[in-house]
Amino acid sequence: MAWVNIFCKGGKMMATVERIIQFIAKYVTLWVILIAVLAYVMPEPFMPYGGCIPVCLGIIMLGMGLSMSPNDFRLVFTRPKDVIVGVLTLYVCMPLVGLGIGKLLGLAPMLVVGLVLLGCSPTGTTSNVMTFLAKGDKALSVTISSLSTLLAPVIMPLLLLLYAGTYLAIDGMALFLSIVKIVLIPIMLGLLIRKLFAKQMPLVLKFVPLATVLAILLVISVVVALNVERLRAVAMMAALAIVLYTGCGLAIGYGVGKILHASPPRRKALTFVVGVQNTALAVALGITYFDPLSALPAAVGVVWATVFCSFVASIWGNRTADTSEGTV
Numbered sequence: 001m002a003w004v005n006i007f008c009k010g011g012k013m014m015a016t017v018e019r020i021i022q023f024i025a026k027y028v029t030l031w032v033i034l035i036a037v038l039a040y041v042m043p044e045p046f047m048p049y050g051g052c053i054p055v056c057l058g059i060i061m062l063g064m065g066l067s068m069s070p071n072d073f074r075l076v077f078t079r080p081k082d083v084i085v086g087v088l089t090l091y092v093c094m095p096l097v098g099l100g101i102g103k104l105l106g107l108a109p110m111l112v113v114g115l116v117l118l119g120c121s122p123t124g125t126t127s128n129v130m131t132f133l134a135k136g137d138k139a140l141s142v143t144i145s146s147l148s149t150l151l152a153p154v155i156m157p158l159l160l161l162l163y164a165g166t167y168l169a170i171d172g173m174a175l176f177l178s179i180v181k182i183v184l185i186p187i188m189l190g191l192l193i194r195k196l197f198a199k200q201m202p203l204v205l206k207f208v209p210l211a212t213v214l215a216i217l218l219v220i221s222v223v224v225a226l227n228v229e230r231l232r233a234v235a236m237m238a239a240l241a242i243v244l245y246t247g248c249g250l251a252i253g254y255g256v257g258k259i260l261h262a263s264p265p266r267r268k269a270l271t272f273v274v275g276v277q278n279t280a281l282a283v284a285l286g287i288t289y290f291d292p293l294s295a296l297p298a299a300v301g302v303v304w305a306t307v308f309c310s311f312v313a314s315i316w317g318n319r320t321a322d323t324s325e326g327t328v
Contacts, residue, residue: 018206025209028216029306035221036303043225050222050287054178056215057284058186061149063208064125065190066201068146075143082266086123086144086273089256091155094274095119095163097248098297101241109167111234114294115241118282118301120159122148127276130309134316136268144273149187152281153179168290175289182284216302219283223299226292234296242300246308249275268316276305 024031039046076083098119102112123145131141156179157172164170194201224231231238253274257267279298286295 021206021210024213028213029303029310031213031217032220032303032306035217036224036299039221039224040228040231043228046221046225049218050226050292053219053222053284053287054182056219057182057280059215060212060280061183061186062190063212064149065187066194066205066208067125068187068191069194072142072146075139076147079140082140082262083143083147085256085260086140086253086270087148087151089253089270090123090144090148090274090277091120091151091159093252094249094277095159097245097252099163101244101248105237105241105244107237107241108234108293110291110293111238111241111297113164113167113290114282114286114297115245116164117160117286117290117294118245118277118279118298120156120163121277121279121282121298122152122156123273124276124278124280126306126309127272130272130276130313131269133310133313134268134272135265136272136316137263137265138269140266140269141273144269148273149183149278152278153184156285171289175285178285178288179281183281216280219280220299220302223283223287223292223295226287227296227299230293230296234293238296238300239304242297242304243308245297246275246301246305249277250309250312272309272313276309277301279305 095116096119098115098117099112101107102115107115123141125145127145128138128141132138153176157170157175160175161170161172193204197204250271253271254267256274257270262270279302282298282301283295286292286298
């Protein structure tokens with residue numbers, strides 16, 4: 001009977017670990033705020049880890065790959081119009097929104113580059129969570145976020161050359177290779193691991209949120225630590241820019257769905273896939289290829305987008321969901 005006791009103890013321990021991970025994932029916004037404050041007050045311990053940011057993004061993308069399946073791309077074939085509208089709205093509108101807000105507020109060139117960089121980034125996986133909370137079309141959200149991420153190595157360098165090339169020299173090929181390395185390869189590796197170790201995936205996936213949250217916290221802490229002096233001068237303007245940027249993104253996504261007579265669940269999905277982007281990717285590329293200041297808008301965006309979009313999603317989710325089908 002000894003093995004029974006060991007098994008029971010192991011089961012209880014695993015249940016405890018799961019509860020801890022769920023708690024950490026549930027309050028990720030709180031941890032982001034706390035780590036940002038800590039890095040601002042005590043930047044020195046975090047500053048040497050700038051080179052770890054691409055690795056952290058790779059961990060985040062690996063987690064995305066582990067969580068993906070072929071079904072995530074099913075809507076590309078069954079509802080291509082919906083998916084194309086979402087991807088085009090994201091990549092056409094948001095770089096222009098970032099550039100426009102930067103010019104409107106008269107921001108420093110590197111902050112403008114940071115807003116453009118964020119605007120050129122694919123949809124973040126957080127949009128799927130927000131769509132779920134809002135009782136929106138989660139399948140559409142997952143498909144658009146997955147497809148926009150896979151297209152990022154080609155689309156992002158082109159958009160950055162077009163909109164940010166006047167502010168600084170951009171090596172499009174180097175950006176392409178970097179995005180392939182820190183985004184595409186980890187996702188493909190995650191998909192491969194998921195296929196080869198399908199039986200172990202339920203256990204592995206329990207730990208993916210923890211790894212993702214820890215990676216995000218390290219990214220935020222390093223960006224804040226590297227920008228402490230600049231934050232004192234530009235924090236308010238950067239925050240205002242992100243508030244306007246996020247609001248515009250959500251409004252554009254919702255407006256496009258409304259104009260095209262999408263059903264309410266699809267409008268909700270379009271709202272979040274356009275308004276919530278991959279801030280970790282923008283931070284990593286800003287730190288690696290541009291200037292630490294260019295990573296600041298995305299770093300601020302992690303906190304604001306999570307807080308504000310959670311509020312919007314909760315309001316929608318508490319209403320009676322309209323599940324009627326419509327077309328985009």
